[in-house]
Amino acid sequence: MVQPLNYLRESPSQTAGPYVHIGCTPNFSGIEIYGGDLGTTMKTGPVKGQEITIRGKVYDGMGVAMRDALVEVWQADGAGLFPSPAEKRGRADPNFTGWGRSPGDMNTGEFTFKTVKPGQVPFVDGRMQAPHVSFWIVARGINIGLQTRMYFADEADANAVDPVLMRIEHQSRVPTLLAQPESDGTYRFDIHLQGPQETVFFDI
């Protein structure tokens, strides 16, 4: 026998269930409490950088847009800095929270984030990553929260050398991570849980 390593085990995930909005966006659910829902505003004042809106839907394996998902995002500010005490490279934009949470539209399921286009952030070996937004998706039927990233289709040069996108074995799947620009500063990013367009999900 040897000594035990004594690590604790991570609490196992369980589905967020059909009523995740009661807990995470209660005001959206009609439970007026806390003075408002967290994550509805990512910009608390004038922000630096290009202001954008991210819109999209989460589709199940039958191609139906889900109306009971909860989507969260976390991203760097316009200069590539995170509003976090762990950010040692500089001070992030004080009017930008970096974090958003969207319950999706009650009728269409479309999520919306009014944010800024993030700057570039280095990978673990120092190479620059293309601008991206981290996504986390939970819902009834999702047993462990899904992690993915949204990149920008109009950043082709940066995307071509992005250390994460280059790791994707089937390069034909890269477009599942690319948000498409629309005319009014909106980027569309649909997420597909299954099927030929299945989004690349990460184990980070």
Added chain:
Amino acid sequence: MTDTRDTGFIPRDRAWHPAPYHPPYKTSVKRSPQAALLSMPSTLGEETGPVFGHAMLGELDNDLIHNFAQPGESAIGPRIVVYGRVLDETGRAVPNTLVEFWQANAGGRYRHKKEGYLAPLDPNFGGCGRTVTGEDGSYEFRTVQPGPYPWPNGMNDWRPAHIHFSIFGSGFAQRLITQMYFEGDPLIPLCPIVGTLKDPRAVEALTAPLDMNRTIPMDARAYKFDIVLRGRRQTFFENRMEGM
């Protein structure tokens, strides 16, 4: 590729977590990715995350018995305290992190427009609360014990009594949603959602014991629920500095 930093997260044990595709839980069939996940090391974007201070909390945010009740009223049901600590896999406390919780009322009914169970709403119970952990990772809240309820899956499936938890940690890759079950509930081994966990120890890790020592006499029983988030790799030097 050499990772020269010492802050990356320990990889998640996907065999310990529920399988995304678990046919007895029918909704998972069309909501589970089928391609392999893309493995990658955590970067600054996964090792940082939003920070929520104690200052944003209202006085009753962690008191579900009163936070939706009319003045002078309180929620109906068995009164309990739920308490515990948020730790990481290395055993360190996770301080100042947001913990959100939501649940059905004592009759097993959620306050939600899509909820169809015939049990009545409690006009004094909203069903959600939140708190921020202390320096030692501790948290607690008061509530009423939720009831079990039937749900449309099999023809006669019932959820064991449970409380949903959402926890942040300090990095976005630690983000976790899970459920707490109650010691001794005979519905636990029958539940297709609990059944997503293959290892009986994983079910135990989500089952809160009654703690008579923390009970408030003539008021509320107490259940302990510790939560473990992912840990970070540590170097020898980091450990030494911590100990010095």
